[in-house]
Amino acid sequence: MNNWREIYQEKMVSAKHALAQVKSGDRVVAGHACGEPTALINALVDRAAELSNVEIVHMVAMGEAKYAQPGMEKSFHHNALFVGGSTRKALEEKRADYTPCFFSEIPRLFKNNILPVDIILLQVTPPDKQGFCSYGVSADYTQAAAECAKIVIAQVNSCVPRTGGAKIHLDAIHFIVEHNEPLIELKPPKIGDIEKAIGENVAGLIEDGATLQLGIGAIPDAVLLFLTGKKDLGIHSEMFSDGVVVLAERGVITNRKKTINPGKFMATFLMGTKKLYDFVNNNPDVELRPADYINDPYIVGQHEKMVSINSALQVDLMGQVNAEMIGYRQFSGVGGQLDFIRGASRSLNGKSIIALPATAAGGKISRITCELDKGAAVTTSRNDVHYVVTEYGVAELRGKSLRKRAQALIAISHPDFRDKLTAEAIEKGLM
Numbered sequence: 001m002n003n004w005r006e007i008y009q010e011k012m013v014s015a016k017h018a019l020a021q022v023k024s025g026d027r028v029v030a031g032h033a034c035g036e037p038t039a040l041i042n043a044l045v046d047r048a049a050e051l052s053n054v055e056i057v058h059m060v061a062m063g064e065a066k067y068a069q070p071g072m073e074k075s076f077h078h079n080a081l082f083v084g085g086s087t088r089k090a091l092e093e094k095r096a097d098y099t100p101c102f103f104s105e106i107p108r109l110f111k112n113n114i115l116p117v118d119i120i121l122l123q124v125t126p127p128d129k130q131g132f133c134s135y136g137v138s139a140d141y142t143q144a145a146a147e148c149a150k151i152v153i154a155q156v157n158s159c160v161p162r163t164g165g166a167k168i169h170l171d172a173i174h175f176i177v178e179h180n181e182p183l184i185e186l187k188p189p190k191i192g193d194i195e196k197a198i199g200e201n202v203a204g205l206i207e208d209g210a211t212l213q214l215g216i217g218a219i220p221d222a223v224l225l226f227l228t229g230k231k232d233l234g235i236h237s238e239m240f241s242d243g244v245v246v247l248a249e250r251g252v253i254t255n256r257k258k259t260i261n262p263g264k265f266m267a268t269f270l271m272g273t274k275k276l277y278d279f280v281n282n283n284p285d286v287e288l289r290p291a292d293y294i295n296d297p298y299i300v301g302q303h304e305k306m307v308s309i310n311s312a313l314q315v316d317l318m319g320q321v322n323a324e325m326i327g328y329r330q331f332s333g334v335g336g337q338l339d340f341i342r343g344a345s346r347s348l349n350g351k352s353i354i355a356l357p358a359t360a361a362g363g364k365i366s367r368i369t370c371e372l373d374k375g376a377a378v379t380t381s382r383n384d385v386h387y388v389v390t391e392y393g394v395a396e397l398r399g400k401s402l403r404k405r406a407q408a409l410i411a412i413s414h415p416d417f418r419d420k421l422t423a424e425a426i427e428k429g430l431m
């Protein structure tokens with residue numbers, strides 16, 4: 001351990017040299033979301049002409065995902081554990097496949113050799129005095145993949161914020177590529193009147209002292225806008241973003257009342273702007289741990305007043321949630337939605353909330369539907385959902401019969417669709 005500075009020098013190579021390790025047919029796992037090691041991925045893509053059938057496993061790809069673009073299909077195939085803006089088209093055009101898996105279980109895909117890892121591409125901080133690098137903004141599945149991979153290649157980037165929790169020693173890294181560059185940022189979403197109305201309705205369900213999980217996007221951020229009057233909120237969330245920083249600075253989020261890990265912001269990955277990265281850098285109150293800890297429903301459920309807030313594409317009149325498919329098209333993935341919903345259900349005085357606009361496509365489509373679209377998967381079952389919230393109000397489903405659920409859900413649908421939904425519900429025998 002003492003001679004880590006020498007080890008560092010010995011392991012330091014160019015990106016080209018490090019990525020020469022990849023062979024045709026290998027499975028390569030890439031660091032997640034805003035923790036993506038861009039320099040390493042670019043160097044891999046540069047080798048496209050020499051490689052065939054390299055599987056690239058990634059969850060939320062926040063970069064360009066060049067490996068999934070047209071012309072790359074002979075060299076690379078993307079195994080998507082989630083589908084996002086830069087990979088959706090690749091999936092539709094068969095350059096990528098989606099693998100359904102709860103986020104909490106992804107580390108076990110690697111650890112249990114269900115998806116053996118040949119190479120992991122990481123992005124980490126420079127080493128500390130003991131030679132440990134912080135995983136920065138992505139512990140999630142990245143740590144598990146690094147523990148299992150035959151070859152560990154790390155982009156050491158001084159712009160990566162040093163977060164507490166997950167760390168890797170230089171001994172465990174085979175190749176080091178020094179490359180400093182700003183992290184990928186997630187810009188704050190646009191929050192319109194509908195999101196604000198939903199945010200206000202959700203905020204009404206959150207009590208002082210609650211611990212929150214917030215999904216990605218405009219709705220979770222809109223909820224945060226209406227929490228300024230609350231006290232002693234806590235964060236135990238798959239991820240968090242800039243909105244949480246604002247509430248922490250205002251003293252609304254203190255983490256003081258958290259049942260486990262009191263005082264700490266706990267997450268498995270982070271996505272935001274430099275404001276977030278500066279806030280978490282060397283902040284002793286911020287800890288990132290792998291997804292098989294943070295998202296484990298048993299861990300989540302140990303918090304009293306755990307509130308999970310997630311969004312959906314559709315909810316049917318029984319309360320089944322589709323958060324990932326538009327018809328037969330895989331639009332996103334399950335991510336951590338059910339992990340946190342199950343955890344919040346186990347929590348003493350916990351609440352699981354699905355919040356979504358009442359309509360899509362400029363008001364033409366109701367998202368409250370008698371049946372889910374043909375082809376769509378059920379992301380969260382009707383047994384798991386406590387509350388569904390739209391801009392028209394809150395439907396509490398827990399403990400309600402199918403008839404009462406249908407009534408409650410129709411009452412929060414857009415007024416233009418209520419008569420049609422009622423007629424369909426009667427025809428289907430739900431009411």
Ligand code: COA
Pocket residue numbers: 214215216217218219238239310311312313314323324326331332333334335336337360361362365366367
């Ligand atoms: N039918 C047709 N189109 C629909 C639709 C429906 N029922 N519902 C939404 N759409 C369209 C929207 O109009 C929008 O299209 P546009 O971009 O052209 O305007 C697009 O699909 C996206 O919908 P939107 O509601 O804006 O998506 P979002 O970015 O808020 O994400 C989820 C919502 C559900 C996809 C997202 O929360 C998700 O992936 N959830 C699953 C994972 C999860 O919950 N993780 C939680 C832990 S982080």
